Amino acid sequence: MAETVKIKTRNLSFSYNGKRILRNTSIDFAENKIAAIVGPSGSGKSTFLLTLNRLWESIPNCNLEGRVEMKFGNTFHDIYQKKYPVTRLRRQVGMVFQAPNPLPMSIYKNVVFPLELAGRKDGEDARIMVEQCLKKVGLWGEVCDRLDTSALSLSGGQQQRLCIARAMMLQPEVLLLDEPTSSLDHKAAAAIEELLVDLKGQCTVLVVSHYLDQVQRIADSIVELQDGDMKGRSLVFAA
Amino acid sequence: MRKFVEKIVPLFSWMCGIVLLVAIAGVLGYLFLKGYRSLGLKLIFGTTPPLDAFLMRRPVFNGLFPAIVGTFSLVFLAICWAIPVGMAAGIYLAEYAQGKTKQILDLFFDVMAGLPSVVVGLFGFSVTVFLNRNLSGRIYPCLFISSIALAFLVLPYIIRTTQIALEGLPGSLRMTALALGASRLQNIVRVLLPQSLSGIISGVILAIGRCAEDTAVIMLTGVVASAGVPRSLLSPYEALPFYIYYISSQYVDQEELATGYGAAIILLFICLVLFGLAFLIKKRVNLYSLYRA
Amino acid sequence: MIRINEKTIEKFFFLSAFFSALVTCSIFAFLFVLGLPLFSGGRFFSIITQPWAPHLGHFGIYPMIAGTLAVSLLTMVVAFPLSLGCAILISVVDRGKMSWLLRKTVEMMTGVPTVIYGFVGIFLLVPLVREIFEAGSGMCVLSAVLMLTLLVSPTMILFFCDSFERVPRSYGDAVLAVGGTEIQKFLYVTLPHSWTGIVIGFTLSLGRALGDTLVALMIAGNAVQVPGSLFDSARTLTSHIALVFAADYNSMEFKAIFACGIFLYLFTTILVCAVRLVGGRRKMAG
Numbered sequence: 001m002a003e004t005v006k007i008k009t010r011n012l013s014f015s016y017n018g019k020r021i022l023r024n025t026s027i028d029f030a031e032n033k034i035a036a037i038v039g040p041s042g043s044g045k046s047t048f049l050l051t052l053n054r055l056w057e058s059i060p061n062c063n064l065e066g067r068v069e070m071k072f073g074n075t076f077h078d079i080y081q082k083k084y085p086v087t088r089l090r091r092q093v094g095m096v097f098q099a100p101n102p103l104p105m106s107i108y109k110n111v112v113f114p115l116e117l118a119g120r121k122d123g124e125d126a127r128i129m130v131e132q133c134l135k136k137v138g139l140w141g142e143v144c145d146r147l148d149t150s151a152l153s154l155s156g157g158q159q160q161r162l163c164i165a166r167a168m169m170l171q172p173e174v175l176l177l178d179e180p181t182s183s184l185d186h187k188a189a190a191a192i193e194e195l196l197v198d199l200k201g202q203c204t205v206l207v208v209s210h211y212l213d214q215v216q217r218i219a220d221s222i223v224e225l226q227d228g229d230m231k232g233r234s235l236v237f238a239a
Numbered sequence: 240m241r242k243f244v245e246k247i248v249p250l251f252s253w254m255c256g257i258v259l260l261v262a263i264a265g266v267l268g269y270l271f272l273k274g275y276r277s278l279g280l281k282l283i284f285g286t287t288p289p290l291d292a293f294l295m296r297r298p299v300f301n302g303l304f305p306a307i308v309g310t311f312s313l314v315f316l317a318i319c320w321a322i323p324v325g326m327a328a329g330i331y332l333a334e335y336a337q338g339k340t341k342q343i344l345d346l347f348f349d350v351m352a353g354l355p356s357v358v359v360g361l362f363g364f365s366v367t368v369f370l371n372r373n374l375s376g377r378i379y380p381c382l383f384i385s386s387i388a389l390a391f392l393v394l395p396y397i398i399r400t401t402q403i404a405l406e407g408l409p410g411s412l413r414m415t416a417l418a419l420g421a422s423r424l425q426n427i428v429r430v431l432l433p434q435s436l437s438g439i440i441s442g443v444i445l446a447i448g449r450c451a452e453d454t455a456v457i458m459l460t461g462v463v464a465s466a467g468v469p470r471s472l473l474s475p476y477e478a479l480p481f482y483i484y485y486i487s488s489q490y491v492d493q494e495e496l497a498t499g500y501g502a503a504i505i506l507l508f509i510c511l512v513l514f515g516l517a518f519l520i521k522k523r524v525n526l527y528s529l530y531r532a
Numbered sequence: 533m534i535r536i537n538e539k540t541i542e543k544f545f546f547l548s549a550f551f552s553a554l555v556t557c558s559i560f561a562f563l564f565v566l567g568l569p570l571f572s573g574g575r576f577f578s579i580i581t582q583p584w585a586p587h588l589g590h591f592g593i594y595p596m597i598a599g600t601l602a603v604s605l606l607t608m609v610v611a612f613p614l615s616l617g618c619a620i621l622i623s624v625v626d627r628g629k630m631s632w633l634l635r636k637t638v639e640m641m642t643g644v645p646t647v648i649y650g651f652v653g654i655f656l657l658v659p660l661v662r663e664i665f666e667a668g669s670g671m672c673v674l675s676a677v678l679m680l681t682l683l684v685s686p687t688m689i690l691f692f693c694d695s696f697e698r699v700p701r702s703y704g705d706a707v708l709a710v711g712g713t714e715i716q717k718f719l720y721v722t723l724p725h726s727w728t729g730i731v732i733g734f735t736l737s738l739g740r741a742l743g744d745t746l747v748a749l750m751i752a753g754n755a756v757q758v759p760g761s762l763f764d765s766a767r768t769l770t771s772h773i774a775l776v777f778a779a780d781y782n783s784m785e786f787k788a789i790f791a792c793g794i795f796l797y798l799f800t801t802i803l804v805c806a807v808r809l810v811g812g813r814r815k816m817a818g
Contacts, residue, residue: 254617255620263637266648346805347552354797361773365562510643
């Protein structure tokens with residue numbers, strides 16, 4: 001089965017606080033697959049994700065060279081180009097952080113927030129989309145009767161699923177997840193893994209993980225980050 | 240020797256604590272004992288019926304009403320000028336400025352915060368003279384000029400509290416909305432400002448207190464001992480702190496002096512309520528905002 | 533449409549910051565330009581060294597500089613140990629009722645208007661000084677110093693307490709773990725590690741003592757002379773500005789107050805720079 005490429009990094013170098021994280025790396029990620037990014041802790045896996053949605057620009061003391069291209073529509077776009085609006089990029093590339101980060105608003109407000117930021121109407125359509133996204137992450141049944149309560153009252157696992165639902169609201173083509181299950185218990189983690197596998201058909205998933213068993217269960221490919229080098233590793237553990 | 244120091248330090252600290260408490264209790268107690276008798280409607284309204292005073296039907300001659308109105312309008316105007324500019328500059332400093340620009344602006348605002356208020360007052364006066372000569376001969380020291388000068392005085396505090404409140408937010412919160420496609424401004428307005436609001440408000444309240452108590456700036460920019468309720472922005476006005484200063488050197492009889500005590504108690508009350516409010520809103524008020532020159 | 537708005541608002545942020553910085557500069561520029569007639573013709577140094585005798589054409593502000601330095605430095609001599617003692621009491625010696633009471637009182641004191649210290653100074657402290665020390669009118673350096681001490685101590689105490697609390701707990705725990713007392717922990721660990729905070733608190737308070745107008749104006753006596761003792765009357769730069777202000781605007785006498793303004797500007801700017809050199813704003817920012 002031929003794979004189409006979604007993301008290409010070309011001669012990408014990145015350093016943060018004087019520490020080299022990527023050196024001259026060129027690597028491709030396949031469309032609508034799950035790629036796991038592994039590596040020793042402190043190797044800069046999480047920071048690497050930030051290069052893909054340009055959030056690195058908001059951290060001080062970092063330096064980036066090279067190019068990243070993503071396929072939106074049928075053409076590749078250089079996402080670091082000035083004329084490619086950063087807000088548009090971040091709507092196309094969703095991100096979920098390691099620690100759940102719901103904003104101090106109601107559950108409903110949290111999920112609908114990205115739509116509001118994009119300046120879209122907060123009408124019946126929005127309600128339907130919120131419901132769909134919450135259903136996708138399996139949270140609808142748990143919160144449908146208390147959408148107006150604060151998102152901070154949810155448990156850690158629920159909060160993380162809420163954050164994924166929020167990231168899904170804009171139907172991103174790429175989803176970046178930074179160790180999304182590391183702060184959750186076993187059961188909540190399993191639910192999120194299942195969710196990622198379900199998402200695979202609709203978007204390209206890059207997940208940073210340090211649980212080898214998790215990687216084996218869900219990933220289609222593995223990228224290892226070590227000493228500034230990034231190597232693709234094929235999966236050999238498939239039965 | 241070491242043993243001796245270890246013994247003497249606690250003793251010394253108790254002494255200091257008690258001296259300070261006694262001193263401040265002495266100051267405030269004396270003020271209250273001397274002044275509480277003069278408190279009352281007569282202190283504020285003199286012989287004019289309060290309702291007539293409020294409706295401006297009759298002027299108040301021997302009461303503090305004009306001074307209180309003067310102080311309130313002064314503070315209101317000054318804060319109105321200072322808040323938008325101060326908050327905008329604070330936001331710029333925290334969220335936009337980088338590298339050299341930020342360092343230089345930082346230095347300027349530190350210098351400005353350190354300026355003695357009499358220097359700011361002198362500046363306000365110089366600007367008035369400048370305007371009088373070059374723009375219109377009708378411009379004299381007045382309520383408007385004073386409020387602008389006071390706004391300059393508290394501007395650095397408002398800039399700082401805004402900046403510090405924003406910079407104190409965790410990086411993860413800063414990235415949340417950005418990752419969802421928020422623009423820089425959306426992130427500031429929708430997420431960062433609401434989250435740092437308590438810090439900013441407490442800073443603004445402290446700035447109000449500073450405006451209310453300042454004497455040196457207004458002394459040089461238009462306050463007078465007797466002017467009645469200010470009629471317009473361009474008229475001279477009375478203010479509580481200046482009244483207190485004026486009475487202390489110019490009183491003619493004990494009765495007039497008593498109104499000075501009364502005015503001092505009222506001013507003290509206003510300032511302490513404001514400070515209490517600021518501390519209530521934010522448990523630990525930033526030390527920098529307590530500093531005043 | 534939205535984009536245009538956003539750019540406009542961001543421009544407003546920048547312009548506000550720029551404007552505020554500009555004010556800082558223009559304050560100095562105004563003082564300098566208006567004081568210029570006094571400095572021109574190589575008279576700059578005579579301003580500093582000459583006495584003040586307008587009728588003789590001498591407009592030196594030397595006595596006022598001396599008065600300002602005497603009052604503010606002496607204030608620090610009294611206020612610094614007092615504040616250090618209070619801070620130690622609050623954060624080390626007593627952790628109970630007294631600590632709470634003193635802390636709350638000190639916080640409250642930061643809100644007391646300056647003019648009130650001056651007012652009570654005239655009617656309570658000045659007569660006391662007059663009676664006890666039999667010192668003329670009682671309006672003297674000592675009275676101003678005592679009242680200014682009350683004015684500048686609170687901020688200093690809070691700064692000191694804050695810098696004590698910033699020393700990492702683990703340092704102090706190491707002392708307690710080997711059987712040291714709280715006082716030993718403070719003297720040998722906390723104090724040496726919090727000197728930057730102490731220097732900053734001291735410097736900022738000195739700035740405030742230098743820049744205060746009302747207390748000195750109301751109770752230091754305002755005689756134009758270099759004070760020779762605690763019981764001499766003195767006039768500070770700030771009081772001088774307030775007192776001469778009533779004079780004719782075009783006179784040289786009046787121009788001299790801009791020289792006072794410039795000196796105050798320079799003094800406080802130097803102090804601010806000193807604070808930044810020691811610890812930067814980060815320390816103050818808390």
